[in-house]
Each structure stands twice: as C-alpha cells, then as structure tokens.
Amino acid sequence: MSTNYILAMDQGTTSSRAIIFDSNYAIVEQAQQEFTQHFPDSGWVEHSPRDIWQTSLETAKQVLKQSGLSATQIAGIGITNQRETTLIWDRATGEPIYNAIVWQDRRTADFCNKLKQQGHEAEITSKTGLLLDPYFSATKIAWILDNVEGARARAEAGELAFGTMDSWLLWNLTQGHSHATDATNASRTMIYNIHSGDWDSELLALFNIPKSLLPEVKDCNANYGSTSLLGGDIAILGIAGDQHAATLGQACFTKGMMKSTYGTGCFALLNTGETAVASGNRLLTTIAYQLDGKTTYALEGSIFIAGAAVQWLRDGLGIIESAQQSGELAAEADEHQHVYMIPAFTGLGAPWWDAEARGALLGLTRGTGAAEISRAALESVCYQTLDLLKAMQADWQQSSTTVLRVDGGMVASDWTMQRLADILQAPVDRPVIAETTALGAAWLAGSKAGVWPDQLGFAESWRLDHSFTPKMPAAERDCKVAGWDRAMQRVLN
Numbered sequence: 001m002s003t004n005y006i007l008a009m010d011q012g013t014t015s016s017r018a019i020i021f022d023s024n025y026a027i028v029e030q031a032q033q034e035f036t037q038h039f040p041d042s043g044w045v046e047h048s049p050r051d052i053w054q055t056s057l058e059t060a061k062q063v064l065k066q067s068g069l070s071a072t073q074i075a076g077i078g079i080t081n082q083r084e085t086t087l088i089w090d091r092a093t094g095e096p097i098y099n100a101i102v103w104q105d106r107r108t109a110d111f112c113n114k115l116k117q118q119g120h121e122a123e124i125t126s127k128t129g130l131l132l133d134p135y136f137s138a139t140k141i142a143w144i145l146d147n148v149e150g151a152r153a154r155a156e157a158g159e160l161a162f163g164t165m166d167s168w169l170l171w172n173l174t175q176g177h178s179h180a181t182d183a184t185n186a187s188r189t190m191i192y193n194i195h196s197g198d199w200d201s202e203l204l205a206l207f208n209i210p211k212s213l214l215p216e217v218k219d220c221n222a223n224y225g226s227t228s229l230l231g232g233d234i235a236i237l238g239i240a241g242d243q244h245a246a247t248l249g250q251a252c253f254t255k256g257m258m259k260s261t262y263g264t265g266c267f268a269l270l271n272t273g274e275t276a277v278a279s280g281n282r283l284l285t286t287i288a289y290q291l292d293g294k295t296t297y298a299l300e301g302s303i304f305i306a307g308a309a310v311q312w313l314r315d316g317l318g319i320i321e322s323a324q325q326s327g328e329l330a331a332e333a334d335e336h337q338h339v340y341m342i343p344a345f346t347g348l349g350a351p352w353w354d355a356e357a358r359g360a361l362l363g364l365t366r367g368t369g370a371a372e373i374s375r376a377a378l379e380s381v382c383y384q385t386l387d388l389l390k391a392m393q394a395d396w397q398q399s400s401t402t403v404l405r406v407d408g409g410m411v412a413s414d415w416t417m418q419r420l421a422d423i424l425q426a427p428v429d430r431p432v433i434a435e436t437t438a439l440g441a442a443w444l445a446g447s448k449a450g451v452w453p454d455q456l457g458f459a460e461s462w463r464l465d466h467s468f469t470p471k472m473p474a475a476e477r478d479c480k481v482a483g484w485d486r487a488m489q490r491v492l493n
Helices: 049-067 109-117 121-128 137-147 151-156 165-173 201-207 242-249 307-317 324-331 370-395 414-424 436-449 455-460 474-492
Strands: 005-011 015-021 027-034 074-081 087-090 160-163 180-182 216-218 234-241 258-262 266-273 284-291 294-303 340-342 360-362 404-407 428-431 464-468
Touching: 005 049, 005 165, 005 436, 015 049, 015 436, 027 049, 049 165, 074 165, 074 242, 074 436, 087 137, 087 151, 087 165, 109 121, 109 137, 121 201, 137 151, 137 201, 151 160, 160 165, 165 180, 165 234, 180 234, 234 242, 234 436, 242 258, 242 266, 242 284, 242 436, 258 370, 258 436, 266 284, 266 370, 294 370, 307 370, 324 370, 324 414, 340 370, 340 474, 360 474, 370 414, 370 474, 404 414, 414 428, 414 464, 414 474, 436 455
Parallel strands: 005 074, 074 234, 180 216, 258 404, 404 428
Antiparallel strands: 005 015, 015 027, 087 160, 258 266, 266 294, 284 294, 340 360, 428 464
C-alpha cells in the first residue's frame, strides 16, 4: 500500500476542511463543515473554540473514512489556518477561558488609537512589519487578559496558553503535548520581531502580555509532534498561516512573484526574497515562509471583505441563493449604471487602514436592482486589489510587469476574474489546482516527509488552468477606476 498520501487540515474563518492529496497532488477526498459566527456586539466577531476543534477533527476523520485509507498510509499532516484569530486556554484542562476573537473583530480599536496617540506605532512597525490595528493578535490577547475574571493572574502564574488557530489544533491533536506555532503565524501577532526571529520583550511589556503564555516558534516545515486521534500515529510536519500556505501552493518561490487569495477576505502577497521591504504605502511587511531556518519575506495587502460581500448578498440581502449566481447576475447588469460598493463592514484594510470606516452603496438610481448590486459587490474586490497593486508597485520598484496568480473560492467565477484582469490591466492566472492553501500546507508536510519534491521540483509542476487578459478599453477602465476613487473618498471622509 502506498504511504505517499498527505492530509491537509485547512481551518478557515467560516468553515473547517480536510483534504487528502496523493503523490501527484491530486485530491483524493475532501470534506468541509461550516460553523457558527458569533456577533455579540457591534464590530465584535467570535468563534466557539470547540466548534473549531470538532469540525477540524470530524472532517479529518471523514476524509480518511471516505478514502478508505488508514493512518499508516498518511505520510504527514500539514495545517493551515485563519490568521490572527486569538484564543487563550487552560494548560491543565485544555478548556478555553473565552471564545476565540476573530481577526475581523474591531473591539480594540480604541486601545489601538490610544497607543497610536502615544507614539508607539513606529516602533511596532519597525519590529513586526505590521501597522497598529485591531486586526492583529496582541490587543486581542490584552483584551482577554483584562476582561476575563482572574485571567491576568493565571497567565502570570503560567497556567494559561495563547495560540492562533494552528496552535489550538496542534495542542488538541497532540493532546496537550505540543504548544507551538510557525514563523508565519507568529509574524501576525504584533509581538514577534520578524528581523530577530523572537518574541519581542519590549512589545510584550507594551501590551502587558506574559511571555509564559506564548508558544514555541518553529520553521513552517518542522516536526510538530504526532497525533493518534485518527486511527494511528501520524506526524504533523508543516504549519503555515493561510495566505502564506497559498503562496507556497502557488509556488511563488521567486522574488517578484505575486499571488492573491479570494476567500472571506482578499490577501495579496509579493515575494521580496531575503529583504524585509519597509512599506511607504501602509502595506504590511511579513514573513512569507520560513524553511529550514531560512526566512523569506513578503509585502502583503489585506482586504477584509471579498467573498464575505457575496455572502452578504446571499444571507443579508437575499438577492442570490448561491455564490455562483453573483457572477451570473453581474453579467446582466446595466452597463450605463455606475454603482459602487465600498464593503467596509468591519473597517478598511490596506492601504487605507481605517477602522472606523463603514460600508456604502453609491450611485443608486430607481433603476438599480439585484444585478447592479451584485456587479458592484464583485467589482469592489477588483478595485481593492488594484489599490493594493498600486501600493506594492510603489514599494517594490524592481519590476513594472505583474502577473497575478489567484486562488480561493471567488476565482471559480470567470466573470469576476475577467473583470479583475480588466481593472488591473494585467494578466490573471488561475491554476489547475484551485485549493492552493491546502496544497501549500500539504507540500510542507510532503516535502518534509520526503515523499513530495523540493521547491524547484514543486514549482516546475505548477499548472495553468486559464489566463485572463485585459479586454476592456483603457478609457472605459480609467473612467470606472476614477468613480471608485471618488466613492472611496466619500467613505474615508
């Protein structure tokens, strides 16, 4: 029996998934379970930690059962996860002391503004590559310690553990034996120095976070222990945050390569090699990946709302029944109507970083209907990507040509991808294997286990499904972009 199968556990913002890949990167089986989103107050977003763990475990068991494979045939497990989402639990019992506070949550905006007014943002950015924003984990950790009774004293006594979702899964998979994370997830906490590769004592003091809370930081391709919960011992050999895993899955190993993932949010990463490029345009400097002790950096632009805008069309407005319908409706929209959606439901990410901005629909007329609103929602993702691309080109001036490799749920829509190429005025390449986030996590484990190829071999195996090239006349595109810029200014102001 072949033992070259890899199990990827992909823990996302709205669902948990498990995928088994064979040695040719083909998907053998996959399973997915959605879980409940909790909104206890305005701008607050939480997950049940038990939901996260149970859906992750159940989908892993499900794909093994569906595939007919045994644990002995799985060469390794790779984990990828929603980033920044913050959890603290009891080391003795494994019980969370509060719900997981999701990356979208804005409850610490006032705390961030206070720290900005005190002049701390420059120091934070220089060490972490991040901007001072509620998006990241540090202020979420501080909030839990300050608002859960007894939490701070217990943390200082070494009784509690912090983790992002990778650490939470790892802790449970190893039944409490491994409290660790990888460099990519650590780099998103706002307390990890991406230059020295350590938890930063001065930032820990600033946020009043005891170091005893924190996990060990390892390479993305490292031995994280093993699990016996899936019918036999399976080694856990790779961890990377979702956007970093997608970068690996897209084989963006060469500096200057760029990928953008369109899931709940949109995240574009530009590989800058061994150089941590400081952004002058409010992008993030982050660790793209860390392999065998070598760190590769990236510029990142984060859009909070991408696929979530389509979910809003379905669940909030009820104008579509499935995500697929959004592209079909958009194609029917009246081209003479110029409707813009600014999807700032939880503030605006890069390059604006306006936590107080809120969403808006502009350009409405009596003739505006479901088709025009659907088109505006999909186009908002394209325009936001353009804003990121402009900022990246200003920071990274080594190349004027850009081919964007795309992945995520939204890229299945040909209409959306063609409009993206039109708005960017650049080629958009969609790979054959769309599950690049899970594939990247699987590659980490597979290459570590020695059953998948190294970077060069993996890059050579990347295959193109379709390349979308710009077709919209430049004058029409420029007019549409000018309208977007005006709409954005109204929301920002």
